[in-house]
Amino acid sequence: MRATLIYGAGDIRVEDVPDPKPQAPTDAVVRVVSACVCGSDLWPYASRPATEEGGRIGHEFLGVVEETGPEVRGVRTGELVVAPFVYADNTCVFCAEGLHTSCLNGGGWGNDGVDAGQGEAVRVPYADGTLVRLPVGEDSALLPSLLTLSDVFPTGHHCAVTAGVSPRTAVTVIGDGAVGLCAVLAARRLGAERIVLMGRHARRTALGRDFGATDVVPERGEEGVARVRELTGGFGTHAVLECVGTLPALETAFGVVRDGGAVSRVGLPQYAQGPVGRDVFSRNITLTGGVAPARAYIEELMPDILDGTVEPGRVFDRTVGLEETPEAYRAMAAREALKVLVRP
Amino acid sequence: MRATLIYGAGDIRVEDVPDPKPQAPTDAVVRVVSACVCGSDLWPYASRPATEEGGRIGHEFLGVVEETGPEVRGVRTGELVVAPFVYADNTCVFCAEGLHTSCLNGGGWGNDGVDAGQGEAVRVPYADGTLVRLPVGEDSALLPSLLTLSDVFPTGHHCAVTAGVSPRTAVTVIGDGAVGLCAVLAARRLGAERIVLMGRHARRTALGRDFGATDVVPERGEEGVARVRELTGGFGTHAVLECVGTLPALETAFGVVRDGGAVSRVGLPQYAQGPVGRDVFSRNITLTGGVAPARAYIEELMPDILDGTVEPGRVFDRTVGLEETPEAYRAMAAREALKVLVRP
Known part of the structure; x- marks a missing residue:
């Protein structure tokens, strides 16, 4: 599949990477429908030292479940789901307190062999804890607002x-x-x-x-x-x-x-x-x-998006395809765009 | 009257100073029955540059009202009262929020011509806002604990x-x-x-x-x-x-x-x-x-002292007369004493 990598400041590339497969029985694979570039992605885009090997980047996405490990019970193939900007088991003592960013088994997208969000698909650890189902179709006009449930x-x-x-x-x-x-x-x-x-x-x-x-x-x-x-x-x-x-x-x-x-x-x-x-x-x-435990708030915030009370998706003022992700970074860093949505 | 002054690090003196009188119509004069030395007094005692003129010191005291200005309504001559470690009008927007340390008319003991606590008497600005009556006599065994309502x-x-x-x-x-x-x-x-x-x-x-x-x-x-x-x-x-x-x-x-x-x-x-x-x-x-708005808590904490539920006065492990205040500082700085009560 294709995915976005950062090789250093100002150096974003879209390349071929291995197709994701469930590795643990609690993993799922999600085909990304919408992703985006975060203001925090602009920090490494501004200053990351150049490296031979690129690093996967992007931590906001929603998409369709394509495959699940044998222990995944909460989401099924074909369902539209949103992922918070860190994965978490949603069962440990910290998750129980609503602090999923301190999950004992959690981690960040793009680290330790986990896919990042700006790509065609993502292997999602602890799929039951991480993913939240979205009660709309993948053609819904609410998708940009629902994508903001990932992070912003x-x-x-x-x-x-x-x-x-x-x-x-x-x-x-x-x-x-x-x-x-x-x-x-x-x-x-x-x-x-x-x-x-x-x-x-x-x-x-x-x-x-x-x-x-x-x-x-x-x-x-x-x-x-x-x-x-x-x-x-x-x-x-x-x-x-x-x-x-x-x-x-x-x-x-x-x-x-x-x-x-x-x-x-x-x-x-x-x-x-x-x-x-x-x-x-x-x-x-x-x-x-501090770093927001997005997962803790998704269920609370989603109804107001579904009924139109709030439209946080209005922060997206540009949409690009996956191959244009480098241009998305450039436009956001130059403040030509507020926030760019990426459609793989 | 006699009062304690600090002239620099390690230099505490008890000297004659002018007797306090009400200056504003909202002032009262309190004869100090019990005062004490605060851990925060040890910071200037450790490091204050030497000066020709001493500065008054001490911000914890209780005592008997001796005289009141014509606009004082809340306390009367002869009543035993405790003062929090900053004075405050108890009517401004910050006092109304319980943040007496940010009182628009408040200030610290020993500054700007206001007496400090380690002396025989204190002119108390905004007496109605600052002072809280104590429902015991000046011979009560509860006085050390009631004195802690000033600060600690x-x-x-x-x-x-x-x-x-x-x-x-x-x-x-x-x-x-x-x-x-x-x-x-x-x-x-x-x-x-x-x-x-x-x-x-x-x-x-x-x-x-x-x-x-x-x-x-x-x-x-x-x-x-x-x-x-x-x-x-x-x-x-x-x-x-x-x-x-x-x-x-x-x-x-x-x-x-x-x-x-x-x-x-x-x-x-x-x-x-x-x-x-x-x-x-x-x-x-x-x-x-942050700096504690003691005044906001005195009414809430006092009943537990009066009925013996708590005995914060146990932090006092030594009592001295006013003339021995320099020794009180020395003993606390040397950690020979935890907290010293001063009886003018």
Whole structure:
């Protein structure tokens, strides 16, 4: 089959790889119907050292079950399923707590001989724990939104949940990428009425307004902090959803959070140390969030997609075939595209 | 009157200072019956640069109201009252949220012309907001425990509350100082059944066991982390109460916290940057806590002291007169005393 590999910064190739087969009795093979490129894929695309051997890439996909190992009971051949961005057994102590990202048997797509999502098919470990059935056909117009259940929508939701967003919470969302926009959508869905979106790309912030943002702040750094404080009585907001992952974004988050509030982050940290000294301490700021256990949220979020209440799939503004995946990376890195859907 | 001043590291003096008088109509003057030295007082005692002019010091006290400004309504002359370790109006938006440490009109004892606690009397700003009446006489045997309502007991409680301690939570407490021991007491009071206390001073950890610790780990660093993990099925505990404030203590906290858990800190951070990068992110660890809004908790905690359910006053293992305050600092810094009560 064909699949996407990364050989180093800026070097994405689509190549022939072995066809996947169940290896463990709990494996399934899924033919990929829709995959996509994640903002976090852009970090290795920007900086991964060049290597002789490529690495498989992509961690968001939905597709049709083609084959199952003898112990798979929860999904059957021919069913349309979505996979969260890590696989998990859904039975261990961490999965039982809803923390599938810490699953004792889980792991990441594209590592340790497991296929990645940007390809024609994927061998799925712990298929019963990992995959969730989708009650639509593979021609459904809802597929883009259902594909966001792999990562961006639950990630935005995790950010809002861990920050304690409720109808009483004013919220600042930092970042107008697909995750930031999904965080806006998630905050609105949880009832927040005041949502300040910090972002400077007009097409993205326009979608943010559609998703529920009440204010848009294009300024960055100290100027951005001052603007958000001005909009919020001088105090900032109780919940800050940091959807970028850089140190300046974290600093901005601490600048706009209200005393006693929470900064939740879901962007992969591009720093090892953060400014969590006396200022954060004396203001009783909580730093929370982390890599989102998407699997824990899929059943909760799916009904709102099925009945049209939310349309997170609007974050996709371009669709390509599998052979064009390198162009998808280029367009996203150049910010020509917000998020690109890949149809193998 | 006489009061304690700090002139630099190791240089504590008791001197004559002006008698306090109400300055604002909302002020009261309190004659101090009991004060004490805080672990956080030991930081300037260890490192404050020498100065010509001394600074007033001490932020924990209870005493008798001697005089009130014309707008004071909540307390009367002759009443025994306790003061939290910052003063606050108890009416602003932050106080209304229970975050008296961020009071718009509040401040710290010993700053900006306000008296500090280690003296014969204190002018108390916003007396109605700051002071809480104690329903006992000044000869009550409960006074040491009631004095802990100023700081250490609510601080331990804040640590446990923000870490989410409940009957279902296993807890690690880092530090066997007075705050750490009060954190043990608070965690037990909130129902925690498994409380691991990390500390190496046998007399202190013995009191920790009396307060509710089920396990004591004297090892530090990696060895201490390994021991706590061994005690907790390899995973660590959901709640970690960091009651020291140093970077090694924070690192230990991240080492012993279970994935998806919370590190709450109430020890004044002795660092500007902390290790909150990918490990903390990928494990979904929350960093919370901060300077405790003691005022918000006094009414809740006092009944358990009055009826003898808890005895946080057991952290005091020495009592001195005001003139001996320098010796109190020396003894605490040398770890000869856990916490010293001062009787002016």
